[in-house]
Amino acid sequence: MALKKLEAVIRPEKLDQVKEALxxxxxHAMTVIEVRGRGEQRGVELQYRGSTVRIDLLPKVxxxxxxxxxxxxxxxxxxxxxxxxxxxxxxxxxxxxxxxxYRIRTGEQQA
Amino acid sequence: xxxxxxxxxxxxxxxxxxxxxAMVFFMSLGLGFFYGGLVxxxxxxxxxMLSFVAVALVSLQWYLFGYSLAFGxxxxxxxxxxxxxxxxxxxxxxxxxxxxxxxxxxxxxxxxAITLGILTSGLAERAKLSxxxxxxxxxxxxxxxxxxxxxxxxxWLHHWLKGLLGAEPLDFAGGTVVHITSGFSALVLALLxxxxxxxxxxSMEPHNIPLVLIGGAILWFGWFGFNAGSALAANxxxxxxxxxxxxxxSAGALAWMLASWARTGRPGSLGFxxxxxxxxxxxxxxxxxxxxxxxxxxxxxxxxxxxQALEYRVRKxxxxxxxxxxxxxxxxxxxAIATGIxxxxxxxxxxxxIYGGFNQFAAQLIDAAxxxxxxxxxxYVIYRVVDALVGMRAREEEEYVGLDLAQHGEQAxxxxx
Numbered sequence: 001m002a003l004k005k006l007e008a009v010i011r012p013e014k015l016d017q018v019k020e021a022l023x024x025x026x027x028h029a030m031t032v033i034e035v036r037g038r039g040e041q042r043g044v045e046l047q048y049r050g051s052t053v054r055i056d057l058l059p060k061v062x063x064x065x066x067x068x069x070x071x072x073x074x075x076x077x078x079x080x081x082x083x084x085x086x087x088x089x090x091x092x093x094x095x096x097x098x099x100x101x102y103r104i105r106t107g108e109q110q111a
Numbered sequence: 112x113x114x115x116x117x118x119x120x121x122x123x124x125x126x127x128x129x130x131x132x133a134m135v136f137f138m139s140l141g142l143g144f145f146y147g148g149l150v151x152x153x154x155x156x157x158x159x160m161l162s163f164v165a166v167a168l169v170s171l172q173w174y175l176f177g178y179s180l181a182f183g184x185x186x187x188x189x190x191x192x193x194x195x196x197x198x199x200x201x202x203x204x205x206x207x208x209x210x211x212x213x214x215x216x217x218x219x220x221x222x223x224a225i226t227l228g229i230l231t232s233g234l235a236e237r238a239k240l241s242x243x244x245x246x247x248x249x250x251x252x253x254x255x256x257x258x259x260x261x262x263x264x265x266x267w268l269h270h271w272l273k274g275l276l277g278a279e280p281l282d283f284a285g286g287t288v289v290h291i292t293s294g295f296s297a298l299v300l301a302l303l304x305x306x307x308x309x310x311x312x313x314s315m316e317p318h319n320i321p322l323v324l325i326g327g328a329i330l331w332f333g334w335f336g337f338n339a340g341s342a343l344a345a346n347x348x349x350x351x352x353x354x355x356x357x358x359x360x361s362a363g364a365l366a367w368m369l370a371s372w373a374r375t376g377r378p379g380s381l382g383f384x385x386x387x388x389x390x391x392x393x394x395x396x397x398x399x400x401x402x403x404x405x406x407x408x409x410x411x412x413x414x415x416x417x418x419q420a421l422e423y424r425v426r427k428x429x430x431x432x433x434x435x436x437x438x439x440x441x442x443x444x445x446x447a448i449a450t451g452i453x454x455x456x457x458x459x460x461x462x463x464x465i466y467g468g469f470n471q472f473a474a475q476l477i478d479a480a481x482x483x484x485x486x487x488x489x490x491y492v493i494y495r496v497v498d499a500l501v502g503m504r505a506r507e508e509e510e511y512v513g514l515d516l517a518q519h520g521e522q523a524x525x526x527x528x
Contacts, residue, residue, distance in 0.1 A: 013313040036526070057526075058512075059153075 002069045003098035003110060006076060009037055010083040010091040012061045021082045022065075027075055031064040039089065060091065066098055121209030124344040128214050131340025134333045135221035139166045141329025142228045145388075146235065148322030149381075149433050151315055153513025154236045155322075155523045161243060162228035168244060169224040169251050174199055177223060178216045180256035182264045189267030192260050208343055218340060219259075222285055226255050229293035232435030233300030234503075236307050237510050240518050242503040249493045254296065254486050259288045262478065272477060276470040280478035281454065281461055283352065284341035286396025286446040291482045294440020296490040298431050303494050304503055306430035308510050320380060327384035331360055334391045338398040351458060352398035356391060359398075359410030363390020366414030382418070385438060389417035392442035397450040400461050405453035412449070413442050444479055451475030 010018060015032065022030070036057035067075055076093050084090050101110045143162035147155045169177065176197050183192025196202065202212025227247050234243065261268035262282045273279045282288055307315065317323055338356040342349035367386025372378040390410030394401075397409060420437035431437070451472035454463035462468030497503055509517035516522060 013309060016314050017312075 001110065003066055003101055004069045004072045005096045005098050006063075006065045006067065006072060006079070006093060007096065008063045008065075008076075008079045008083070008091065008093045009035065009060050010063065010079070011085070011089065012059055014083040014085075015061050015063075017082045018063065018079055021078050022075065025074065025078055027065065027067065027071070027078075029065065029067075033062045033064070035060050035062045039092065058089070066101060119206055119209065120211065121344060124346075125210050125214055127345040127349065128210055128218050128340055128343060131336035132214070132218045132221050134336025135218070135225065135340065136166065138330050138333030138337060139163070139221075139225045139228050141326045141333055142225060143326065144322050145326030145330060145384075146232060146433050148319040148324075148326060149317045150236050151513070152318035152523060153515055155318065155515065156519055156521050157240075157514035158231070158235060160240070160519065161231035161234070161238070162225075164240070164244065165227035165231065165247060166224040168247050169227050170220055172248060172251055173216070173220040173223055177251060177256050178219065180252065181219065181223070181259040182216075183260075185266060189261070189265075189270060191257050191266070192264050210343060215343070218343075222289055222337070223251055223255050223259070226285075226289045226293045227251050229290070229435050229439050230297040230300060232433035233297035233431050234304060235432035236514065237304060237505055238514075239502055239505050242497055242501045245501050246493060246497045246503065249497065250296065250490065253493060254292055254489050255288070258292055258482055258485065261481075262288050268478060268481065272474045276474050278468070278470040278474040280474050281400060281450050281471070282396045282447070282478070283399040283450070284338045284395045286392065286443045286450070287478055287482045290392045290395060290439040290443030291447065291479060292486040294436045294438070294443055295483050295486045297435035298429070298440060299487050299490045300494060301429060301431035301436070303491070303498075306428075307432065308507060310430045311428060317381065324380060324384055327387060331387055331391065334360070334395075338395060342399055348399045348459060351403070354403055355394050355398045355401060355406035358403055359390040359394035359406040359413070360387045361390070362407045362410030363387055363393070363414035363417075366390075366411045367418045368414075370415055370418050385421075385434070386414035386418070389413040389438050389442045392417075392439050393446035393449060395443070396446045397453060400450060400455065400459045401453040401463075402455045402458055405449075405455065409446065409449045409453065413445055416445055417442050440483075444483065447475050447479040447482075448472075 037060050038056045038058060065075060072095055076095070079093060102108070139162050143159035146162065147159040150158045176194065178199060179194050179196035180191045183195050186193035199213065199216055202216055205212040207215040227250060260266040262280055269279050280287070334356050335353050339349045339353035342352055364383045364387035367389065368378045368383040371382035390413045393409050393413035394406050397406070401409070417438045420441040421434050424431055424437055450463065451474065452464045454461040454468065454471055456462045456466055462471055464472040494503060505514060505517065
């Protein structure tokens with residue numbers, strides 16, 4: 001059993017839909033982090049105490065899921081389908097190999 | 112002349128009304144926080160600003176001609192006041208019921224200011240500030256000032272109901288003038304401006320519940336000035352208004368909390384504070400006219416009724432985002448009717464339905480119905496005009512990025528980077 005990690009950066013307002021869709025497909029385990037980032041979206045300028053500041057890091061949400069490699073494409077497809085709006089800023093998914101994993105409660109090792 | 116005035120001046124009442132004025136102005140801040148905490152984080156500055164801008168805008172309008180339209184002598188058949196008090200002319204030397212003219216005018220100013228703030232609920236997270244400025248100016252002039260004149264300024268409604276039924280419309284501190292008008296106007300605004308992008312698709316939870324609770328607590332505190340101050344004297348009526356206010360808030364808070372506990376399985380703090388505001392709204396027209404036991408009933412019913420109104424508007428898919436209609440509109444409507452039911456002659460001489468005062472009850476119903484219809488109709492017209500001239504809704508990109516950045520160029524909680 002080979003484990004992979006998916007890191008999906010998505011729009012924050014899409015989190016509930018993505019979570020529900022994954023849940024319905026049987027994937028419950030995940031970690032969610034609030035992040036800021038940029039990709040194709042243009043930055044925004046704002047005034048702060050008299051000087052102009054460029055804000056180009058917009059709030060996003062990153063979902064991390066560690067799953068068996070046979071499930072990875074299915075999970076990615078679900079995320080892409082539910083998180084997509086078609087406009088710049090929809091996000092990215094990265095898939096990374098996982099060397100080893102432990103369950104803290106029991107001490108068991110996987111992969 | 113000044114000696115005579117000094118002798119006639121009610122010093123204790125003046126002190127109390129001056130303090131109440133400050134308390135009512137403070138409520139606009141509370142309202143800003145209450146609403147601000149309920150919206151998403153990217154719009155919190157804008158939401159608070161709408162209430163702040165309302166204060167500044169209405170205050171200047173009030174000085175220029177708002178006070179005169181509301182409290183001047185009858186003009187246009189009692190539809191509005193005349194222009195005798197333009198620029199608050201003469202009020203520096205005049206007494207109004209024992210109070211310095213300026214004190215009375217300033218106290219009323221605070222009411223006009225918060226009324227505009229209340230209706231911003233229907234515009235939440237999607238209004239253009241420029242549109243709101245023009246809309247607000249027109250609304251306070253064409254809705255608030257006339258209705259205030261009819262109910263408090265001796266306008267046509269007052270005379271007509273007195274002649275028709277022998278009963279004047281009772282509104283101790285603004286259930287009709289403030290809450291019915293703003294609540295029902297918010298509903299019209301929400302329907303005209305349309306739902307927020309993504310409403311119904313993704314969740315739009317309050318971003319800061321403690322802020323909502325602080326705002327609610329400030330409103331509760333300020334309401335003592337709003338209601339008890341409306342006695343315009345430091346006397347028994349002020350005291351009964353204060354205790355009625357507090358009991359109604361407490362009853363409303365628990366009622367809504369328990370009702371939502373039964374419905375959802377968990378008593379939310381938002382339900383508690385919304386119930387408190389509902390109780391406060393409902394007691395507003397009745398505060399100086401009913402006995403304390405009645406204020407508990409009024410608050411309790413308000414808590415339950417406004418909760419149902421909220422559920423109804425959610426079911427209908429109406430994005431009247433922060434429920435000014437459900438709480439202020441329906442709460443104010445219930446309060447106006449409740450005044451006609453529970454007015455106790457032993458408190459202030461007015462007789463409600465349960466004491467045999469059918470005419471007073473009827474007067475309240477008519478007063479409320481007219482206020483609802485007028486506010487909704489005129490709001491519709493003003494919105495259409497302003498939308499055509501300036502535009503009321505922010506652009507889609509602005510709404511997506513957030514109004515704090517798009518309209519104010521500010522971030523509420525910046526990282527510094």
